[in-house]
Structures are given as structure tokens and as C-alpha cells.
Amino acid sequence: MPKIVDHEQRRREIVHALWQVIAMHGLEGVSLREVAQAAEVSIGRIQHYFDSREALVLAGLERLIAQAGAAYDATAGAAPRDRLLHVLVQQVPRSELGRIGVTVWYAYLATAVTDHRIRQVLAEALRRGEAECAAHVAALRGVDDARAGAAARRLLALSDGLTLRVLVEELDPDDAIDILRAEVDGESRTRRGVSR
Amino acid sequence: MPKIVDHEQRRREIVHALWQVIAMHGLEGVSLREVAQAAEVSIGRIQHYFDSREALVLAGLERLIAQAGAAYDATAGAAPRDRLLHVLVQQVPRSELGRIGVTVWYAYLATAVTDHRIRQVLAEALRRGEAECAAHVAALRGVDDARAGAAARRLLALSDGLTLRVLVEELDPDDAIDILRAEVDGESRTRRGVSR
DNA sequence: GCGTTTGCAATATAACCGTATTGTAACAGG
DNA sequence: CCTGTTACAATACGGTTATATTGCAAACGC
Numbered sequence: 001m002p003k004i005v006d007h008e009q010r011r012r013e014i015v016h017a018l019w020q021v022i023a024m025h026g027l028e029g030v031s032l033r034e035v036a037q038a039a040e041v042s043i044g045r046i047q048h049y050f051d052s053r054e055a056l057v058l059a060g061l062e063r064l065i066a067q068a069g070a071a072y073d074a075t076a077g078a079a080p081r082d083r084l085l086h087v088l089v090q091q092v093p094r095s096e097l098g099r100i101g102v103t104v105w106y107a108y109l110a111t112a113v114t115d116h117r118i119r120q121v122l123a124e125a126l127r128r129g130e131a132e133c134a135a136h137v138a139a140l141r142g143v144d145d146a147r148a149g150a151a152a153r154r155l156l157a158l159s160d161g162l163t164l165r166v167l168v169e170e171l172d173p174d175d176a177i178d179i180l181r182a183e184v185d186g187e188s189r190t191r192r193g194v195s196r
Numbered sequence: 197m198p199k200i201v202d203h204e205q206r207r208r209e210i211v212h213a214l215w216q217v218i219a220m221h222g223l224e225g226v227s228l229r230e231v232a233q234a235a236e237v238s239i240g241r242i243q244h245y246f247d248s249r250e251a252l253v254l255a256g257l258e259r260l261i262a263q264a265g266a267a268y269d270a271t272a273g274a275a276p277r278d279r280l281l282h283v284l285v286q287q288v289p290r291s292e293l294g295r296i297g298v299t300v301w302y303a304y305l306a307t308a309v310t311d312h313r314i315r316q317v318l319a320e321a322l323r324r325g326e327a328e329c330a331a332h333v334a335a336l337r338g339v340d341d342a343r344a345g346a347a348a349r350r351l352l353a354l355s356d357g358l359t360l361r362v363l364v365e366e367l368d369p370d371d372a373i374d375i376l377r378a379e380v381d382g383e384s385r386t387r388r389g390v391s392r
Numbered sequence: 393g394c395g396t397t398t399g400c401a402a403t404a405t406a407a408c409c410g411t412a413t414t415g416t417a418a419c420a421g422g
Numbered sequence: 423c424c425t426g427t428t429a430c431a432a433t434a435c436g437g438t439t440a441t442a443t444t445g446c447a448a449a450c451g452c
Contacts, residue, residue: 004450005399026310028224031439043440044401053440103309110306113299113363114222126366153367154375160360161353167309170322171349179350200420201429227409239410240431249410 011049011059014039018060023100027107030057054117061108061118064101065125072132081184084136087129088159088180092166094173102163130156155183207245207255210235214256219296223303226253250313257304257314260297261321268328277380280332283325284355284376288362290369298359326352351379 017039021030032053036043050056071090075083093099112119130152137155138148159180165171213235217226228249232239246252267286271279289295308315326348333351334344355376361367 010399024310026307028307029310032441033439042401045399047441048398048400106306106309109360109364110302111222111224113302114220114225119364123364123366126361126364130366150371150375153361153371154354157357157361157367157372157375158350158354159357161355161357164305164356164360165322165349165353168305168315168319168322170319170326171353175346175349176353179346179353206429228411229409238431240433241429243411244428244430 007049010045012063014041014046014049014056015060015063017041018056019064019100019104022060022107023103027057027111032056058117058121060104061121064105064108065121068125069128080136080139084133084140084155085181085184087133087136088155088184089177091159091163092173092176092180093163094177099167103167106164106167126156155180158183203245206241208259210237210242210245210252211256211259213237214252215260215296215300218256218303219299223253223307228252254313254317256300257317260300260304261317264321265324276332276335280329280336280351281377281380283329283332284351284380285373287355287359288369288372288376289359290373295363298363302360302363351376354379 014035017035018030020038021034025034030053032043032046035056036046039046046056050059068090072083072087075086078086091102091105093102108118108122112122130149133152133156134145134148137143137151138145141148141151143151162171162176162179166173166176210231213231214226216234217230221230226249228239228242231252232242235242242252246255264286268279268283271282274282287298287301289298304314304318308318326345329348329352330341330344333339333347334341337344337347339347358367358372358375362369362372
């Protein structure tokens with residue numbers, strides 16, 4: 001019938017603009033006007049592709065998760081140790097571009113505390129990440145599932161905390177990565193002790 | 197001359213209401229009207245005691261830091277190990293009241309990423325906490341300052357990450373505390389190995 | 393070419409925002 | 423008692439917000 005455009009691309013453009021705005025002014029600073037300006041499109045267009053501001057914000061989170069998942073899947077061929085390290089290190093911002101992505105991620109994480117819709121989506125992603133991580137730990141150290149899960153939780157929490165400190169500029173990204181690498185490679189607390 | 201009231205108490209009441217609002221709706225949901233309603237006072241009163249919304253929000257952060265500092269000072273007589281553990285564990289929300297405080301703290305932490313005024317105030321508090329922590333680690337393990345500082349950063353980051361996961365309800369608070377305790381007591385990576 | 397459906401842009405609307413302004417009740421000091 | 427100052431409360435104002443509504447141009451099937 002009429003005028004066919006690439007919906008997927010339109011949505012992607014808008015969500016990219018959304019991320020820009022979040023990275024600059026936080027989720028608090030997200031308004032349709034601001035996003036429209038960043039995307040250089042009209043408000044009408046955004047309204048056409050997203051039912052509401054809330055729906056847009058949620059779509060932004062879902063795409064962020066999907067993108068991180070794809071980046072992880074791309075490491076499918078690597079050794080467990082490398083994949084584990086990748087998961088832990090990926091979020092530590094090294095470039096300005098990486099910093100934007102992580103800033104957006106933490107903006108969502110923070111609002112998840114008070115917004116239960118966002119928490120649902122985010123919690124599921126966290127759980128998936130933890131399971132992946134645990135599998136690698138199990139493969140790497142040959143411990144049972146319970147121990148691997150606990151170790152995975154610890155590693156991920158450490159990675160989150162380090163990332164947070166890098167974000168508020170209280171920690172150098174390279175230091176954070178060094179700590180994580182040491183944690184993955186030189187671990188002796190599992191009583192099977194690889195002892196570097 | 198006229199009508200003397202307790203300024204300190206008035207301000208405290210308003211800031212408490214501010215925290216309530218932040219804990220419920222995030223910093224995004226903070227408006228003078230909302231805070232006024234939570235405090236059961238008029239908007240005029242808030243305006244009388246705080247120059248602007250921004251000043252109120254900042255005062256909320258400063259009071260939060262001061263309160264945490266006081267709680268820490270109250271442990272002055274305890275052993276280094278206990279004080280260290282206190283710093284790490286204090287923020288893990290165990291009660292509903294504690295949860296409110298930590299929620300507010302993380303709301304500020306998240307906006308610090310994009311708001312540089314808040315980052316300044318917050319970064320200084322983080323640095324102070326790290327220094328305290330490092331001193332205890334040094335006393336506890338007898339390592340040099342550089343190593344103690346690195347260990348302190350690691351412990352604090354771990355605590356932050358665990359707390360974050362408790363907040364989004366992906367981790368049980370008791371599990372988080374167990375991990376932290378094990379980290380403080382059963383640490384063997386420092387090559388002085390206390391070996392539990 | 394024609395009608396229909398899509399893809400928007402433009403505009404209207406109603407709510408809410410921070411802040412400035414104005415008015416007033418209370419009270420301490422002379 | 424009176425005067426001056428404080429501590430507000432009430433309200434007005436200009437701006438921004440999300441969203442609903444309206445209208446129109448483009449383009450495909452026929």
C-alpha cells in the first residue's frame with residue numbers, strides 16, 4: 001500500500017539518540033524534545049514509533065541488553081578464562097564510547113531500585129549474566145555449581161563496584177582491569193589453589 | 197526580635213522528607229511540591245530554608261555523608277578488623293530503614309556520573325572512606341600503604357557491587373555480608389596468609 | 393490515475409514544574 | 423504599646439512536560 005520505511009532503523013536511530021541524552025543528562029534529563037533534537041527528528045516521529053516516553057526508555061534498556069548479549073556471543077569460540085574475563089572487563093569504560101554505554105547502563109541500574117518495571121527487565125539480564133559467568137567458573141576451577149555460583153556473584157559484584165568507581169572518576173580504568181585480571185587468574189581462595 | 201525557631205530542626209525535617217521522596221521515586225521524582233507534601237509543610241517553608249531545589253538536593257547529600265561519618269566515628273573504640281567490617285557492611289541494607297538510606301545513597305551516586313556538583317561532594321566522601329579503610333587494612337595485615345590502598349579499593353568496590361545487587365533484589369543481604377566477612381577474615385591473597 | 397493506508401509534522405491541551413512576589417501573623421526589644 | 427523583623431503561607435507566572443489531535447504528503451495496489 002503506502003510508503004514503506006525501515007522501522008528497525010528508525011527505532012535504532014531514536015534509541016541511539018536516547019542513549020546520548022541519558023549519557024549526558026541522566027535518565028532524569030530525558031524528554032521527548034531532548035531526544036528528538038539529539039536524533040534530529042521531530043517529536044511526532046518518536047511518538048509514531050514509541051507509544052510513550054516510558055515505552056521508549058524501556059526499549060532503550062532492552063536494546064542495551066541485547067547489544068551486550070550479542071557482544072558476549074561473539075566470544076563464543078574463546079576459552080572459558082577469556083570469556084569470563086571478557087564479561088567482567090567489558091563494562092569497565094576504557095574509551096569515551098565505552099564510557100557512554102556504561103553510563104547509560106548504570107543510569108538504568110539506579111532507577112531499577114525505585115522503578116519496578118525496569119527492575120524486572122534488568123534483573124533477568126543480571127541473572128543470565130550470572131549463570132554464564134558461573135558456568136565458566138565451574139569449567140575453569142572444577143568446583144560444584146553452588147560454589148561456582150557464589151564465586152560468579154562475587155566476581156560480578158566486584159566488577160560492578162569497580163566500574164562504579166571508575167565512573168565517578170575515583171579509580172583509573174586500568175587499575176580496575178588489573179584487579180579483575182588478578183582475581184580471575186591468581187585466585188587461591190577456592191582451596192583447589194592454582195597458585196600462580 | 198521576632199519569632200525564633202530552631203532552624204536546624206526545620207532543615208532536618210525537610211531533608212528527611214527529601215530522603216523519603218528519593219527512596220520512593222528517585223531523585224527524578226523530587227519536586228518541591230512532593231517534598232512539601234511528604235514533610236507536611238508548605239512549599240513556602242522549604243523555599244525559606246533552601247535557596248533552590250538544587251541547594252536542597254545538595255544539602256540532602258551533605259547530611260547523608262555527615263550521618264554516615266558520625267556512625268563510623270561511633271565505632272572509634274573497636275578493633276581495626278571490626279571497624280573495617282563495619283565500613284564494608286554498614287551499607288548493605290538489612291532493615292527497611294537501612295534500605296531507604298542506601299537507596300538514597302545510590303541515587304546520588306548515579307547522578308554523580310552526570311552531575312559534576314554532586315560528584316565533587318561525593319568523590320571527597322569516597323576518598324575519605326577509602327583512606328580510613330586503607331588504614332585499617334594496613335594495621336590488620338601489616339602491608340605498606342600502596343598495597344593497603346589497593347586492597348581497600350578492592351574491598352570497597354566489592355561492597356558497593358554487592359550492595360547494588362541486594363538493592364535490585366538479586367542477592368540476599370545475608371549472603372552479601374557473608375562474602376564480605378569471609379573477605380576480611382579469610383584472606384590469603386596478601387601472601388602473608390592468615391589461612392583461616 | 394485513484395483511493396487507501398502509512399508516515400509523519402504541526403499544533404493543541406492540560407498538567408506540573410521551579411521560582412518570584414506579596415501578604416500577614418507572631419513575637420522580641422525599646 | 424509600638425515598631426521592626428522573622429517565618430512563613432498563598433498565589434501568580436512563565437516555562438516545560440507528555441500526550442492527544444489533526445492534517446497532509448507520499449506511495450503502493452489496483
